[in-house]
Amino acid sequence: MKRAFLFADPAAHSRSPAMHNAAFGHAGIDAHYEAVRVPPDLLATYIQTLRQPDVLGANLSLPHKEAVLPLLDTLSSAARAIGAVNTVVNRGGMLHGDNTDAPGFLAALASAGDHRQGGAVVLGAGGAARAAVWALRSQGRGVYVVNRTHEKAVELTRELGGTACALEAVPWPSIQLIVNASSAGLSDAAQSPLPGFEFSVLPSSALVYDMVYKPAETRLMYDARAAGLRAENGLEMLAQQARLAFTAWTGVEVPIRVFLDALAVVG
Numbered sequence: 001m002k003r004a005f006l007f008a009d010p011a012a013h014s015r016s017p018a019m020h021n022a023a024f025g026h027a028g029i030d031a032h033y034e035a036v037r038v039p040p041d042l043l044a045t046y047i048q049t050l051r052q053p054d055v056l057g058a059n060l061s062l063p064h065k066e067a068v069l070p071l072l073d074t075l076s077s078a079a080r081a082i083g084a085v086n087t088v089v090n091r092g093g094m095l096h097g098d099n100t101d102a103p104g105f106l107a108a109l110a111s112a113g114d115h116r117q118g119g120a121v122v123l124g125a126g127g128a129a130r131a132a133v134w135a136l137r138s139q140g141r142g143v144y145v146v147n148r149t150h151e152k153a154v155e156l157t158r159e160l161g162g163t164a165c166a167l168e169a170v171p172w173p174s175i176q177l178i179v180n181a182s183s184a185g186l187s188d189a190a191q192s193p194l195p196g197f198e199f200s201v202l203p204s205s206a207l208v209y210d211m212v213y214k215p216a217e218t219r220l221m222y223d224a225r226a227a228g229l230r231a232e233n234g235l236e237m238l239a240q241q242a243r244l245a246f247t248a249w250t251g252v253e254v255p256i257r258v259f260l261d262a263l264a265v266v267g
């Protein structure tokens with residue numbers, strides 16, 4: 001039996017085992033995925049175990065996505081540019097790092113009906129925001145990055161492109177997409193990254209994409225929908241990054257529905 005893992009701290013809450021074990025079942029692959037709590041000081045030891053022949057690879061989540069980079073043999077161009085790895089592939093004992101959050105985010109945007117044109121605003125300047133900015137810039141989009149700590153947005157845009165600015169400086173009538181890549185709303189469902197925001201400054205065709213997926217309708221989504229805009233949560237991005245990681249490990253394409261159905265079961 002082959003094995004794949006999630007290394008994270010904490011790890012118990014993860015929905016990845018449900019998705020990947022469902023996908024192994026669907027594909028008829030004799031393999032098992034397990035979430036393992038790995039504290040930061042043990043990351044290097046755990047990463048070494050991925051070189052074993054029966055291991056397909058691993059996902060990485062907080063707090064390991066950046067720290068893992070120097071422990072790997074090769075990196076994809078996306079992982080290197082973003083500075084974060086969420087998927088490690090065991091290629092015959094050599095470990096390759098990739099970032100499937102960025103293409104997973106673009107696939108989720110496409111499903112949500114994003115027009116792939118017009119300006120985009122990314123809220124946040126952490127790892128998720130870096131993946132979003134890199135992905136949107138790869139589409140040639142103009143990106144404005146707004147973050148609670150402005151200096152971090154400046155640093156991000158210096159590396160990845162785009163414009164760091166205050167909320168008031170965004171040219172709102174040209175914006176077709178708002179992405180919440182901040183943690184606002186994650187632990188407090190009543191919290192919005194845009195409290196009191198007047199959504200009518202946006203074109204009526206604009207999409208609001210919240211990477212947070214619990215609750216299913218976040219405060220940001222509620223406010224955007226109340227103003228007549230389309231809004232989606234981050235559940236499909238979670239499924240899409242898993243689908244892409246699965247293919248990287250196995251070479252097998254499993255329909256996104258399998259991953260979404262598994263998420264629906266675990267709630």
Ligand SMILES: NC(=O)c1ccc[n+]([C@@H]2O[C@H](COP(=O)([O-])OP(=O)(O)OC[C@H]3O[C@@H](n4cnc5c(N)ncnc54)[C@H](OP(=O)(O)O)[C@@H]3O)[C@@H](O)[C@H]2O)c1
Nearest residue numbers: 124125126127128148149181182183184186211234237238
């Ligand atoms: N759907 C998916 O598949 C998916 C994938 C990855 C991440 N995510 C979600 O994306 C979010 C960010 O993840 P991350 O890994 O980028 O985290 P991170 O690296 O810790 O960055 C968090 C960012 O959120 C900002 N922030 C935190 N609390 C805030 C608040 N109350 N108001 C405004 N800004 C606030 C921080 O601003 P400062 O710089 O000022 O601290 C920082 O820019 C999380 O909710 C995570 O669950 C979803």
